[in-house]
Amino acid sequence: xxxKDKVAVIGTGCVKFGENYEQTYDDxxxxxxxxxxxxAGIEPKEIQAAWMGTANPGIGHGKAGVSLADPLRLYDIPIxxxxxxxxxxxxxxxNGCMAVAAGEYDIVLVVGAExxxxxxxxxxxxxxxxxxxxxxxxxxxxxxLAATRYFHTFGIDKTVLAKVAVKNHKNGSMxxxxxxxxEVTEEQVVKAxxxxxxxxxxxxxxxxxxxxxxxxxxxxxxxxxxKDYVVAKGxxxxxxxGRPYFDPGYDYLGFRCTQMAxxxxxxxxxxxxxxxxxxxxxxxxCFTMTEILNYEDLGFAKKGEGWRLIVDGVTALNxxxxxxxxxxxxxxxxxxxxxxxxxxxxxxxxxxGKSGKRQVKKTDxxxxxxxxxxxxxxxxxxxxxx
Amino acid sequence: MVGIKAFGSYIPxxxxxxxxxxxxxxxxxxxxxxxxxCHDEDPxxxxxxxxxxxxxxxxxxxxxxxxxxxxxxPYKEKLSSTTIAFCCDLRKDILTADLxxxxxxGTSAFRLACxxxxxxxxxxxxVTASDARLGEPExxxxxxxxxxxxxxxxxxxxxxxxxxxTFSMADEFLDAWRKDTDRYVRTGEERFGQLxxxxxxxxxxxxxxxxxxxxxxxxxxxxxxxxxxxxxxxQLVRALGLNAEKQIQDxxxxxxxxxxxxxxxxxxxxxxxxxxxxxxxxWACYGDGADAFILNVTDAISSYVPGRRLKxxxxxxxxxxxxxxxxxxxxxxxxxxxxxxxxxxxxSQEVAxxxxxxxxxxxxxxxxxxxxxxxxxxxxxxxDLVDVRLSRKGKVFTFTKDYLFASVxxxxxxxxxxxxxxxxxxxxxxxxxxxxxAVGMPVELCFRKFHEGGxxxxxxxxxxxxRGEEKP
Numbered sequence: 011x012x013x014k015d016k017v018a019v020i021g022t023g024c025v026k027f028g029e030n031y032e033q034t035y036d037d038x039x040x041x042x043x044x045x046x047x048x049x050a051g052i053e054p055k056e057i058q059a060a061w062m063g064t065a066n067p068g069i070g071h072g073k074a075g076v077s078l079a080d081p082l083r084l085y086d087i088p089i090x091x092x093x094x095x096x097x098x099x100x101x102x103x104x105n106g107c108m109a110v111a112a113g114e115y116d117i118v119l120v121v122g123a124e125x126x127x128x129x130x131x132x133x134x135x136x137x138x139x140x141x142x143x144x145x146x147x148x149x150x151x152x153x154x155l156a157a158t159r160y161f162h163t164f165g166i167d168k169t170v171l172a173k174v175a176v177k178n179h180k181n182g183s184m185x186x187x188x189x190x191x192x193e194v195t196e197e198q199v200v201k202a203x204x205x206x207x208x209x210x211x212x213x214x215x216x217x218x219x220x221x222x223x224x225x226x227x228x229x230x231x232x233x234x235x236x237k238d239y240v241v242a243k244g245x246x247x248x249x250x251x252g253r254p255y256f257d258p259g260y261d262y263l264g265f266r267c268t269q270m271a272x273x274x275x276x277x278x279x280x281x282x283x284x285x286x287x288x289x290x291x292x293x294x295x296c297f298t299m300t301e302i303l304n305y306e307d308l309g310f311a312k313k314g315e316g317w318r319l320i321v322d323g324v325t326a327l328n329x330x331x332x333x334x335x336x337x338x339x340x341x342x343x344x345x346x347x348x349x350x351x352x353x354x355x356x357x358x359x360x361x362x363g364k365s366g367k368r369q370v371k372k373t374d375x376x377x378x379x380x381x382x383x384x385x386x387x388x389x390x391x392x393x394x395x396x
Numbered sequence: 397m398v399g400i401k402a403f404g405s406y407i408p409x410x411x412x413x414x415x416x417x418x419x420x421x422x423x424x425x426x427x428x429x430x431x432x433x434c435h436d437e438d439p440x441x442x443x444x445x446x447x448x449x450x451x452x453x454x455x456x457x458x459x460x461x462x463x464x465x466x467x468x469x470p471y472k473e474k475l476s477s478t479t480i481a482f483c484c485d486l487r488k489d490i491l492t493a494d495l496x497x498x499x500x501x502g503t504s505a506f507r508l509a510c511x512x513x514x515x516x517x518x519x520x521x522x523v524t525a526s527d528a529r530l531g532e533p534e535x536x537x538x539x540x541x542x543x544x545x546x547x548x549x550x551x552x553x554x555x556x557x558x559x560x561x562t563f564s565m566a567d568e569f570l571d572a573w574r575k576d577t578d579r580y581v582r583t584g585e586e587r588f589g590q591l592x593x594x595x596x597x598x599x600x601x602x603x604x605x606x607x608x609x610x611x612x613x614x615x616x617x618x619x620x621x622x623x624x625x626x627x628x629x630x631q632l633v634r635a636l637g638l639n640a641e642k643q644i645q646d647x648x649x650x651x652x653x654x655x656x657x658x659x660x661x662x663x664x665x666x667x668x669x670x671x672x673x674x675x676x677x678x679w680a681c682y683g684d685g686a687d688a689f690i691l692n693v694t695d696a697i698s699s700y701v702p703g704r705r706l707k708x709x710x711x712x713x714x715x716x717x718x719x720x721x722x723x724x725x726x727x728x729x730x731x732x733x734x735x736x737x738x739x740x741x742x743x744s745q746e747v748a749x750x751x752x753x754x755x756x757x758x759x760x761x762x763x764x765x766x767x768x769x770x771x772x773x774x775x776x777x778x779x780d781l782v783d784v785r786l787s788r789k790g791k792v793f794t795f796t797k798d799y800l801f802a803s804v805x806x807x808x809x810x811x812x813x814x815x816x817x818x819x820x821x822x823x824x825x826x827x828x829x830x831x832x833x834a835v836g837m838p839v840e841l842c843f844r845k846f847h848e849g850g851x852x853x854x855x856x857x858x859x860x861x862x863r864g865e866e867k868p
Contacts, residue, residue: 141736146798150796155794204799205800206807256767258763258774258818259763262812
């Protein structure tokens with residue numbers, strides 16, 4: 011059984027990402043969901059089930075479906091809260107797709123939301139960490155371990171990473187919903203204060219508030235709602251060790267979860283040469299190094315050669331395989347649960363040719379990718395045309 | 397023949413020049429520097445290092461007791477000796493005891509251990525003394541106090557120094573003290589304390605031990621006499637009729653400071669490192685009375701190789717750049733942080749893994765892995781994993797220098813370390829100059845204090861750049 015061509019995305023919504031000090035967690039959910047309702051041309055009462063992707067519900071919310079039910083008054087239907095590290099958003103989308111493909115529901119809602127700036131602590135909320143093992147680990151720190159190893163093995167340096175930040179900031183400058191909408195120079199990036207060596211400030215995605223929503227329906231019903239829509243072609247999710255740094259065999263030159271999730275998705279979508287067949291991609295650039303590793307793990311380049319894609323401009327907006335035309339996590343921001351759903355929003359807009367100044371040229375196949383934890387959970391979603 | 401079988405010591409990687417202290421207070425700078433424990437160290441963790449060096453390559457399963465002495469115990473109620481014993485992977489059916497509150501707790505413990513060995517109640521007993529005393533800022537004591545630890549392995553076979561005579565005396569005397577609510581050590585009138593406390597008690601104890609061994613002052617090869625300062629020691633040497641040039645062990649106050657209860661142990665190591673068979677050592681320690689011993693150096697000293705020499709510890713130190721940083725290390729300038737959640741149940745379940753440093757070795761494929769597991773990370777066999785104590789030596793596989801993690805001394809270096817004999821750990825690196833961290837650099841593991849989550853001291857292992865030269 012394959013999910014290919016069975017599920018349609020008929021509506022998407024996304025709030026302006028950023029330091030949304032004047033919006034509550036609920037406000038963002040309502041705005042994103044109602045934008046998606048409107049885009050799909052449906053009434054809230056038509057939603058038969060919903061998935062809520064959020065790593066940490068807003069202050070005062072339960073770690074359950076209620077964090078979506080209450081703001082939307084979406085009561086009496088199945089709502090499942092989903093959490094899978096930074097792959098939370100795409101994972102929520104994946105669950106919604108599976109339920110529709112299974113024939114259990116006709117129309118479902120998938121929402122991703124996160125209020126990162128309202129936690130009472132800096133960075134990502136530390137919850138469930140071992141009090142001693144790996145104590146001192148931070149999000150930039152754990153990805154920096156891969157950068158150090160990659161530098162050591164393949165001989166690149168910070169200037170190559172900087173090119174990722176420059177590209178994604180440039181793309182973000184064309185995106186009115188992005189957290190950052192300003193270009194940066196390579197020199198600025200290289201000289202920025204160090205956060206976790208070798209990452210400087212501009213190698214890291216920001217701490218961002220945001221929410222996004224997607225309406226899915228059975229592909230054979232999609233025409234009842236609109237004439238232009240996109241469909242899911244393939245999905246993959248892989249979980250590896252949450253403690254890769256204790257794995258004695260790990261080479262720290264990529265993330266196996268991404269490789270495995272990509273294999274699953276490509277197989278389902280019938281893709282054999284991703285470098286040629288994928289038109290554009292939204293990948294998880296939580297840190298600049300991660301984007302380069304993603305190129306390799308997603309099969310866009312061989313191991314050790316991903317950095318050439320950024321140096322050669324292949325992944326630039328006008329390149330052969332644009333990556334992160336939205337601005338990526340780097341510029342668009344990264345509210346954990348919202349990011350994956352936001353990527354589906356971006357893919358849909360691009361596939362339908364509605365991305366304005368940052369519109370990519372080739373729009374056959376779009377790929378969304380999240381990798382979460384210390385490179386422990388990855389989700390790959392492939393969308394295309396019916 | 398009861399006596400010392402092995403010794404080990406520990407001098408922290410950090411030193412503070414007295415000039416830096418003097419500058420902070422606008423004073424004339426005295427000579428030298430003092431050893432300062434890192435912000436993640438306490439007397440318990442320092443004692444672990446000293447004990448591990450005393451044990452060396454010996455089987456820890458053959459050690460029958462561990463007595464820990466300190467005046468700066470991490471706990472008012474709870475043994476530290478037990479934590480140290482588990483760190484050293486000692487058995488459970490042994491004697492563990494803390495002898496706290498006394499500057500001569502270490503020598504008192506040594507005397508008790510000798511009695512145990514003599515009565516065949518124990519074959520091998522570790523006696524360790526460790527201190528990190530705080531002198532009040534801007535005081536003379538702040539200048540003189542240093543941090544460190546020492547350890548002696550006591551037994552009745554293969555001794556390198558035999559105990560020939562012992563003499564203890566008690567004296568109710570207020571010289572230096574700290575009430576249960578005091579943070580800083582208090583002292584009485586200095587001259588009075590020196591003459592009527594230190595010199596009087598030490599002289600009587602030393603003469604008592606020498607008399608018991610039928611030795612005259614000129615028979616002593618080396619007198620290892622604990623001392624609060626050089627001036628007090630000079631007076632004692634004169635009172636004993638010893639030759640200050642030839643017979644007196646340097647108390648090392650100039651180089652590392654007065655190490656409190658650890659001072660006589662570290663001084664004795666310095667003397668034993670140079671000792672020759674047949675030499676007579678007078679060893680004495682002061683505090684509410686005094687303990688004195690006559691040690692006879694045996695032939696076994698010729699083939700004894702110390703785990704790490706004092707020269708190596710003292711020669712491999714990093715300077716603390718400012719007085720303010722010293723205040724942070726000592727938590728006199730407190731940092732505000734919320735410790736992670738933990739519980740007594742959780743901590744109990746983790747003892748083998750977190751304290752004994754046990755990982756799992758797969759009987760099927762041989763992979764050594766950490767943390768402990770039931771299913772092999774490599775071949776996924778279930779039920780074929782056995783506990784194995786990991787090596788404390790390794791090499792950095794990859795690392796980062798993290799400025800985001802709240803550290804007393806940023807950046808926090810985090811390293812993935814591949815251990816000798818297998819296993820990979822992800823550890824904080826401590827005692828390092830972050831500029832010198834590199835892939836492939838050799839590191840050694842050390843036991844350190846992490847935080848006070850759950851309301852108790854949470855200890856675990858870190859790594860540090862290898863200090864000084866190594867035992868082959």
